[in-house]
Each structure stands twice: as C-alpha cells, then as structure tokens.
Amino acid sequence: MPELPEIANLAGQMAAELAGKRLTGPEVVQEKCLNVAGAEFRALVEDKTIAAVRARGKWIFVSLHPATTLLLNLGMGGELLYHPAGAALPEKFQARFAFSDGTALTAAFSWFGYVHTVRAADLATHKMTASLGLSPLDVQDYTYANFLDRMRGRKGAIKPWLLDQKNIAGIGNVYVQDILFRTRLHPDRKIPELDETERQTLFRVIRENLVQATELGGLVYEKDLYGQPGRFKDFLVGYREGKPCPVCGTAVEKIRTGSTASYICPMCQQ
Amino acid sequence: MPELPEIANLAGQMAAELAGKRLTGPEVVQEKCLNVAGAEFRALVEDKTIAAVRARGKWIFVSLHPATTLLLNLGMGGELLYHPAGAALPEKFQARFAFSDGTALTAAFSWFGYVHTVRAADLATHKMTASLGLSPLDVQDYTYANFLDRMRGRKGAIKPWLLDQKNIAGIGNVYVQDILFRTRLHPDRKIPELDETERQTLFRVIRENLVQATELGGLVYEKDLYGQPGRFKDFLVGYREGKPCPVCGTAVEKIRTGSTASYICPMCQQ
DNA sequence: AGTTGCAACAGGGA
DNA sequence: CTCCCTGTTGCAAC
Numbered sequence: 128m129p130e131l132p133e134i135a136n137l138a139g140q141m142a143a144e145l146a147g148k149r150l151t152g153p154e155v156v157q158e159k160c161l162n163v164a165g166a167e168f169r170a171l172v173e174d175k176t177i178a179a180v181r182a183r184g185k186w187i188f189v190s191l192h193p194a195t196t197l198l199l200n201l202g203m204g205g206e207l208l209y210h211p212a213g214a215a216l217p218e219k220f221q222a223r224f225a226f227s228d229g230t231a232l233t234a235a236f237s238w239f240g241y242v243h244t245v246r247a248a249d250l251a252t253h254k255m256t257a258s259l260g261l262s263p264l265d266v267q268d269y270t271y272a273n274f275l276d277r278m279r280g281r282k283g284a285i286k287p288w289l290l291d292q293k294n295i296a297g298i299g300n301v302y303v304q305d306i307l308f309r310t311r312l313h314p315d316r317k318i319p320e321l322d323e324t325e326r327q328t329l330f331r332v333i334r335e336n337l338v339q340a341t342e343l344g345g346l347v348y349e350k351d352l353y354g355q356p357g358r359f360k361d362f363l364v365g366y367r368e369g370k371p372c373p374v375c376g377t378a379v380e381k382i383r384t385g386s387t388a389s390y391i392c393p394m395c396q397q
Numbered sequence: 398m399p400e401l402p403e404i405a406n407l408a409g410q411m412a413a414e415l416a417g418k419r420l421t422g423p424e425v426v427q428e429k430c431l432n433v434a435g436a437e438f439r440a441l442v443e444d445k446t447i448a449a450v451r452a453r454g455k456w457i458f459v460s461l462h463p464a465t466t467l468l469l470n471l472g473m474g475g476e477l478l479y480h481p482a483g484a485a486l487p488e489k490f491q492a493r494f495a496f497s498d499g500t501a502l503t504a505a506f507s508w509f510g511y512v513h514t515v516r517a518a519d520l521a522t523h524k525m526t527a528s529l530g531l532s533p534l535d536v537q538d539y540t541y542a543n544f545l546d547r548m549r550g551r552k553g554a555i556k557p558w559l560l561d562q563k564n565i566a567g568i569g570n571v572y573v574q575d576i577l578f579r580t581r582l583h584p585d586r587k588i589p590e591l592d593e594t595e596r597q598t599l600f601r602v603i604r605e606n607l608v609q610a611t612e613l614g615g616l617v618y619e620k621d622l623y624g625q626p627g628r629f630k631d632f633l634v635g636y637r638e639g640k641p642c643p644v645c646g647t648a649v650e651k652i653r654t655g656s657t658a659s660y661i662c663p664m665c666q667q
Numbered sequence: 668a669g670t671t672g673c674a675a676c677a678g679g680g681a
Numbered sequence: 682c683t684c685c686c687t688g689t690t691g692c693a694a695c
Contacts, residue, residue, distance in 0.1 A: 128683080157681070185683075202683050239683060240680065253682070275668070283675050283694085290682055300682055387682055398668035410678080429695075455669075458675060473668045509695060525670070552678090553689050570668060657668090658693060 128203045130150055130185060130336050131297025133345035133357065137207055138182035140352040141189070144209055145177045145232070150191070152225035155242065156302045160221055162243040162253075171195055171244045178310060184296025185258045194247040198256055205236030209352045259296040263337050269295075284385055285321065285329075286314035295333065301346065304365030304390045306336050313396045314384040320365075364390045398473050400455060401607050403615035403627065405534055408478050410451035410622035411459070414479055415447045415502070420461070422495035428560065430491055432513040432523075441465055441514045442494075452508055454529045454566025464517040475506030479622045483606025503611045529566040533567065533607050539565075544600045548588060555591065556584035556598075556654055571616065574605050574635030583666045584654040634660045 153172045158165050168240070175191035182188070187207075189197035200259030201207065210216055212229030217388070220233040224240045234242060243255050260277060262268045263315045275296045289293055289303050298306065307314055312321075340346070363373050368381040372392035382389050399407070425431060431438050445461035450621065452458070457477075457652045459467035469563035471477060481484055482499030490503040492512045504512060515523050526564045530547060534540045558564055559573050577584055580599045582591075591599070610616070615627030633643050638651040652659050 200683075205683095236683095241684085281674080287675080287682090292682095292684085303682095385675095385682095470669075472670080475669090506669095511670090551688085557690080652677090 128210050130299040130302050132340035133349045135182040135341050136345050137182050138187050142180040149176050149227040151227050154223045157221040160242050168244050184292050196245050196250050198243040200241040202236045202240035205240045208233050209255040231352050258293050260294040263334050281318045284315045305363045308364045314389040399471050400569040400572050402610035405452040405611050406615050408450050408457050412450040419446050421497050424493045427491040430512050431632040438514050454562050456526050466520050468513040470511040471508035472506045473508040477501050477512045484610045507547050528562040533604050541600050551588045554585045570657050575585045575633045584659040628658050
C-alpha cells in the first residue's frame with residue numbers, strides 16, 4: 128500500500144535511472160490491469176523513450192517520447208523494481224518493461240494495480256488521474272487557499288475527505304493516522320466544525336508529515352526501486368493499538384470509522 | 398398536495414370542459430415556474446387548440462394542436478380553476494390561460510409548481526415527465542409483472558420506493574399512509590424482505606386505494622376544476638395520530654421515517 | 668405536502 | 682481505502 132512518499136521516491140529514482148532509455152520489450156502477464164488491449168498497449172509503448180517520470184498522488188506518470196504517457200498505480204502492496212543488465216527477474220510480476228541496454232523494470236502487485244497507457248492528447252481524459260486533487264509536495268499547487276477551496280461546502284467527516292484522492296492526492300489509510308493525531312482531530316470530526324486554527328494546522332501537518340516520510344525514503348516495510356526498504360517507522364499512533372499515546376500516555380485505540388480502521392488517542396483526538 | 402386521484406379528476410374535467418378551445422391569452426405572473434422564457438412560452442402556446450388532456454402521476458399533460466404539449470404540476474397546495482365567461486378571476490394566480498370563448502383557466506400554487514411547454518418532438522426529452530414510472534390507473538401499464546420489474550434488485554425501504562415517482566407515478570405522502578397500512582407494512586420494511594403475498598397485496602392495494610379515492614373525487618380538502626371539494630376523507634391511519642387503529646384499536650403513532658412523517662399502527666404494521 | 672440535484676455513505680466487484 | 686460504480690439516503694434549493 129504505497130502512498131505518496133513511497134511513490135514520490137520511486138518516481139524520483141525512475142527519473143534518474145531510466146531517463147533516455149528506449150523501451151524494447153513490454154510484456155504484460157495480467158491483461159486486466161491494462162486500460163487497452165494487450166496488442167494496443169505494446170504498440171503504444173514499444174520503441175518509445177523515457178522522457179520524464181513524476182508522481183501525482185499514488186500514480187506514477189511516465190512520459191514517453193513520442194507523445195505517450197504510461198500511468199502506473201501499484202494498488203495495495205505493489206512493487207516496482209529495477210533490474211540491471213543480466214540480473215535475474217523476480218518470479219512473479221504483472222508487467223515487465225525491457226530496455227535497449229539490457230536493463231528492465233518489473234511491476235508486481237498483490238492486489239489491484241494499473242498499468243495504463245494513453246496518448247498524450249488523451250491524458251486529460253484519463254478519469255482516474257484527471258480527477259486527482261492537490262499535490263502536497265508541490266508548493267505551487269498545495270497552497271492554503273487551494274486547500275480551503277477544496278474543503279469549502281463539505282459537510283462530511285474529515286477522514287473520508289482526506290482519503291478521497293479528488294481532494295488531496297496521495298494520502299492513504301497509513302499516513303492519515305498520524306496526520307489526524309498531530310492535528311488533534313478525531314477521524315469523525317465534521318468538516319464544518321473545524322475552526323480556522325485546526326484547518327491551518329491540518330494544512331501544515333499534511334505537508335510536514337508527507338515531506339518527512341519522503342525524506343526518510345518512505346515506510347520501512349515498503350521497497351524502493353532497488354528493493355531497499357525505507358527508514359520511516361516511528362508512527363505516533365498509527366498501527367500502535369494499546370501502546371501509549373506519545374503526548375498523554377493514554378492507550379491508543381483501534382476503532383472503526385465508516386469502513387476504515389483508525390488508530391487514535393481517545394484523549395487527544397476529539 | 399394533490400396526488401394522482403386529484404390530478405386524474407382534474408385532467409378528466411379539463412378534457413371534458415376544454416377540448417377544442419383555442420388559447421388566446423396566456424399570461425404568466427411568475428416566470429420561474431416556466432421551463433422556457435416568457436416570450437417563448439407565449440409563442441408556443443398562443444392560438445393553439447386544446448386537443449386532449451390526461452394525467453400521468455402528479456402531472457397533467459395538455460396536448461395542444463398543433464404539435465405542442467403543456468405540462469402542469471401543481472406542486473404543494475396548488476389549484477387549477479376554470480372560469481366561465483365573464484366570471485371574476487381569483488386574486489392570486491401564477492398563470493392564466495384565456496380562451497377565445499371568454500372562458501379561462503388559472504393555476505395557483507402556494508409553493509412550487511411547474512408550467513412547462515414542450516414541442517411535441519421534444520416531449521420524450523422532458524426530464525421530469527420522461528422518467529415517470531407506472532400509472533396505477535392504467536391497467537395496460539400497471540401490471541403485476543411491471544410492478545415486480547420495477548422492484549427487482551431494490552434494497553431500500555418500501556416507503557421511499559413508493560414515493561419515488563420513477564417507480565410508480567402519483568403516490569405522495571398522503572395516500573402512501575393507508576396503502577402501507579392496508580398492506581400491513583411498516584414504512585421502513587426493506588424491499589428484499591417482502592414475500593410474494595405482501596408484494597401481491599401491495600400491488601392490489603395501491604390500485605384499489607387510488608381508484609377509490611379517484612371515484613370519490615379526491616381528498617375532501619382539495620378542490621376540483623370548479624372549486625368543489627372531493628369526498629374522500631376516511632383515512633384508516635393517515636393523519637390520525639392518537640386515534641384507534643380501525644383493525645386492532647391500538648393508538649396510531651406519528652413517526653419519522655427518513656425525512657418524511659409516517660402514521661402507522663405499531664401493532665399491525667411490522 | 669413536490670421535485671431536483673448533490674454530497675455522503677455503504678456494498679460489491681475488479 | 683486502491684479504485685470504480687451503483688444504489689440509497691439526507692439535505693438544500695427552487
């Protein structure tokens with residue numbers, strides 16, 4: 128379940144490692160992860176060159192030259208691995224991209240992942256990515272004014288709003304836990320009830336939390352492009368059921384909020 | 398709050414009284430009840446002849462010659478009145494239709510009503526009427542097979558389903574009360590839980606209830622085309638809070654079901 | 668009491 | 682909660 132920090136690091140590593148390489152052998156093991164037929168996928172990708180790689184939310188945008196974009200979403204528990212020339216490929220993968228220099232990239236996901244391909248002209252109509260919200264790591268895009276705009280008029284609870292990729296792109300059920308804790312917000316708090324200070328804190332904490340995790344290379348139990356784990360492991364309350372709250376010592380509770388699990392300090396988060 | 402019985406009677410009276418008359422002076426006091434601009438409304442209606450009038454759900458369809466349909470919805474607490482030649486018009490009305498013989502028709506609604514006009518070719522695209530469901534007074538249309546079809550796959554409660562005009566057209570929050578009581582159904586009963594006997598009873602009771610009310614000229618507190626009240630007043634449980642259930646004597650309760658009020662016998666309706 | 672559209676929410680499926 | 686789609690429900694608007 129990579130979220131924005133892991134995806135952003137993968138995209139950065141891909142940009143550095145793959146830029147300029149020419150795709151020779153795209154192979155798709157699992158056709159259902161594609162948005163087009165296998166033959167069309169190969170035709171769209173083969174012999175194209177990697178021009179740029181960037182992250183938006185949980186999606187990796189791979190710009191190919193000429194005029195094509197590869198859109199990758201690792202779903203839950205997915206991995207993206209780089210393989211030097213001559214290295215053995217993993218036993219299981221859903222898609223493999225071979226490059227003209229003998230290196231390769233494999234994508235594997237235990238649940239649902241996407242390997243989508245669109246012509247450059249059609250990128251704006253690709254539903255899953257066209258509707259993505261603010262990018263917290265992009266200071267041009269992630270401004271307080273934009274943040275308040277997306278929140279305006281919303282009546283529901285704050286946690287589902289944070290998880291909705293149309294609002295802010297890249298937060299999943301892992302990072303959202305400490306974001307709520309650090310803002311002292313209960314997951315069920317209704318958006319209209321948030322005061323100005325809470326909104327400002329939330330805005331700031333989202334960026335701080337994701338930037339910090341990104342700088343640490345992402346979660347310790349996720350792998351980067353070279354199979355190396357991240358170094359972020361010190362959750363404050365996330366996944367620490369029964370352990371003491373780092374602020375007040377109260378035991379962290381695991382509760383159900385809507386259809387997701389939440390880890391909260393029942394004292395600090397109201 | 399006219400529902401199908403009142404609307405059906407109005408349509409019948411209009412058909413008998415107005416067929417063949419030529420519209421000369423359409424006047425709209427309140428433009429917001431129109432679906433087109435006032436000038437276009439007049440152009441579409443003026444000098445046309447009343448060809449036919451029929452009811453569908455809570456809507457009155459007035460076919461004009463040539464090639465136009467007037468669609469009237471009285472909303473909540475609306476009235477439609479016929480005025481003989483020389484008679485004084487009411488003080489307040491939202492729309493007035495004058496005929497070449499000196500007679501007139503006025504429409505007044507205390508809340509939201511619609512006076513829509515469509516070209517014959519566009520009738521099928523008029524959203525509010527195109528999506529109307531079964532017509533309980535039309536035995537060709539209101540068949541048990543069609544009834545079950547509309548119910549198939551629905552998971553929600555029976556009362557909202559009955560009130561949704563897309564399923565059955567013409568039931569409002571007044572007539573629905575006794576329909577549910579006579580079928581012995583609690584308003585919150587889930588559709589998948591209804592057994593075959595209950596479905597058959599409901600199908601039959603809907604028609605019986607609406608036919609009976611129509612034959613009685615509609616509700617005693619609603620007026621017909623000539624300002625005369627209907628003769629239907631003997632609700633079984635509807636609007637009889639605290640009065641005894643006609644079957645078991647238990648006091649009728651007024652409860653909230655979703656966003657509407659329901660009058661039920663807590664003993665008979667499960 | 669009427670109708671629509673939207674937002675929130677739940678469930679199923681890929 | 683990875684994402685979509687559909688249906689249901691509640692709410693505000695006219």
